[in-house]
Amino acid sequence: MRSTVPTGETMRHHWLAFTSNRRFHQAPKLVSKAEGIFYHTPQGHKLYDSLSGLWCTPLGHGNRQISEAISHQLSQLDYAPAFNVSHPLAFQLSEQIAGMAPGDLNHVLYCNSGSEAADTALKLARAYWRARGKPEKTKFIGRAKGYHGVNFGGISVGGIGPNRKVYGQTLDAYHLPHTWLTENRFSRGLPQEGDYLADALLQILEVQDASNIAAVMVEPMAGSGGVIVPSSGYLKRLRTLCDQHDILLIFDEVITGFGRMGTVFGADYFAVQPDMLTCAKALTNGIMPMGAVITSRDIYQTMMDQPGDDFMIEFPHGYTYSAHPLACAAAMASLEQLNQPSLMEQVRSLSQVFEDAIHDLKGLPLVEDIRNIGLAGAIQIQSDPAHPTKRASEISALCWDKEVYVRFGGNNLSFAPPFICSKQDIHEIFSRVADAIQQYARQQGLN
Ligand code: PXG
16 A cells, blocks of 8 residues: 655545644644654654653554564454453453452453543542442542543543643533642652642532542643652652542553653552553553553452342443453553563663753753653743743654654643663753754744
8 A cells, every 4th residue: 555645625524533623734744654753754864752752652652573573463363352252362352451450459341441441430430439339429529730631521530721721611620729838849859748638629529529539630740731740659649548538549541551750650650559440552652542440359259249230241341342352352462561670670771861851951942841750751841921831842843843742731841751762862852842942932033
């Protein structure tokens, strides 16, 4: 098949996701090949991939072990019905995931994305309380600046205003304050201040009452919100409060899962075990769509112990492509690599270099905060009051010209390089980003 670069009207057939399509048409950014930590454009440029795609390809592009596993699986079993039937690899993968997940998070429900994982977890939380004889526990608590995908459950619990404001009614959900504090600006790794922010849960409960609340859902660190890292005791405090008030705690680990923080999960980093954990992205190294919800023994057992005939479906939920054989093959091959202690060691050692390199940009014009944890970080750009998200997007466009793909969201530039990059790659990425910021400030007369 011939691949051609689209132009003019032909571009309009593809309505791009989460994109300013009108702006895209003015200056289309296309990639046509990827290798290791680089993307190649049809025009022959080679760009650093500074976000591992969309936070999802930590092993880089073109990983042989994964592509061979998918090809082999394709030759054996291309699809298996997801309901009432399964296939051996799905059990093998679940055992692998249970072995990697903390504590008694040992039961895995599959879906195809982080958004589906979020909605699956929220539905399971309600079904669990019903099975426990407390059907009135249906409301949810999320956090400002939280991101849990784009389905109705996820946007209800999510705390990014523009992602929910045009969609009308959502589920009943309340929000904890976000954990970004002015006094923590330019913290390296975990910030000092903020454990007390978890106590805002008590204020919500004062009005809503714990008897109505099913679950609290948060990301261990808010990725899309701009790598907002909580202080070290925040999640422990949230865990204690949830236990005291009989509320489930769900960690959305779609970004933090499988090594991004230098530990397998964010739950491990903060030594806090949730009742459910959602993941996606790195699970298959981004190569096949797959998400999962990992639940505690108590949740699983409660659902299995429901009274009724044994042909009753315990949880009426699932997708045509749950535990898709090709996704399972990609996940097995990814996790075999991501589970190597030496790889986690490498992430932790690169994290130090990454921290120094990103914080070297402190003092550049327009840079109002820099945050990092593990191999994730964000540079917060002072907003133009008239156009709050314009500067970050324009700086990102200059980075593209300097052959670095940089993700922008709101007024943040976000970074999550592949685990396989070198120290020199990290320095090169931030040196080009620094040039782009300086050039932008000069062009705008802002330096
Ligand atoms: N939860 C979290 C914490 C996420 O980060 C989702 C759920 C939804 O996953 P799906 O697979 O449905 O997209 C995400 C996705 C960005 C960015 O640049 C972040 C995501 C996706 C695309 C871009 O911040 N996160």
